[in-house]
Amino acid sequence: MLAVSGRKTHWWSEHLEKDPATIYILDQDLRIIYCNETWDRFAEENGGGNLLRPRALGLSVIDLTPSPLKEFFEKAYREALSTGQVWQHRYDCSSPELFRQYHMRVYPNQETSQLVVVHSLVVEAPHSEKKRETHTPDKEIYAGQDGIVTICCECRRTCRAGQASVWDWVPAYIERPPERISHGICDVCLNMSCLNRL
Numbered sequence: 001m002l003a004v005s006g007r008k009t010h011w012w013s014e015h016l017e018k019d020p021a022t023i024y025i026l027d028q029d030l031r032i033i034y035c036n037e038t039w040d041r042f043a044e045e046n047g048g049g050n051l052l053r054p055r056a057l058g059l060s061v062i063d064l065t066p067s068p069l070k071e072f073f074e075k076a077y078r079e080a081l082s083t084g085q086v087w088q089h090r091y092d093c094s095s096p097e098l099f100r101q102y103h104m105r106v107y108p109n110q111e112t113s114q115l116v117v118v119h120s121l122v123v124e125a126p127h128s129e130k131k132r133e134t135h136t137p138d139k140e141i142y143a144g145q146d147g148i149v150t151i152c153c154e155c156r157r158t159c160r161a162g163q164a165s166v167w168d169w170v171p172a173y174i175e176r177p178p179e180r181i182s183h184g185i186c187d188v189c190l191n192m193s194c195l196n197r198l
Helices: 013-015 037-045 068-084 170-173 187-197
Strands: 002-004 007-009 022-026 032-035 087-092 099-111 114-126 149-152 159-160 163-168 181-184
Touching: 013 187, 022 068, 068 087, 068 099, 068 114, 114 163, 170 187
Parallel strands: 149 181
Antiparallel strands: 002 007, 022 032, 022 114, 087 099, 099 114, 149 159, 159 163
C-alpha cells in the first residue's frame, strides 16, 4: 500500500488502474511498489510475462532498465526526488513489428519520497507507416459535441470526448492547440497535486 504522511490510501486504485498509460510508483530506493493494469498488458504483449503483478513489486526499476540507459534514468529519478520537480522525456520503444513512441512524465512526492511514473503512448504504427510528428489526431476522438477539446493544464495530455478518465498524449495539440480548447486536470495530476498538499 502507498503510504502518505503516515496514512494509507488507495487513491491509485480508482484513478490509475484503468488509465491507458503505463503507470508505476517507485519508493525512495527506486523499487516498484505499484503498477497498473496497463503495465501487465504491456508486459504480456512484449514477452515480459515474468514481470506481471505481483512479481514486479519490490523489483528495482533500474535493474529492469537496459544497461546503456541505467545511469541516465537513475540520475533523472534521483534528481526528481531531490528537487521535487516533474521530469519529462520522450522516447521510442518499438518492437520488430511496430514503431512506438512514448512520452514519460515523472511526478515526485517529496513528502513520501516516492515517484509516480506515467508512460503515455504517443504513436503506434507498423514500421512502414511511421507517422511520428506528421500524425494528425482524429478530432472525433477528442472534441466533444460542442467541438471543444479538453487538455490537462498540468501535463498537457488530452481527454477523450465522453471518457473523462481517459487522457492521451497528443503531440499535434501541444505544437498547435485546436481552436476551441478548454483546460481541465487529469486524474494523475489532480491526485499528485492533492498528495503534495498533504
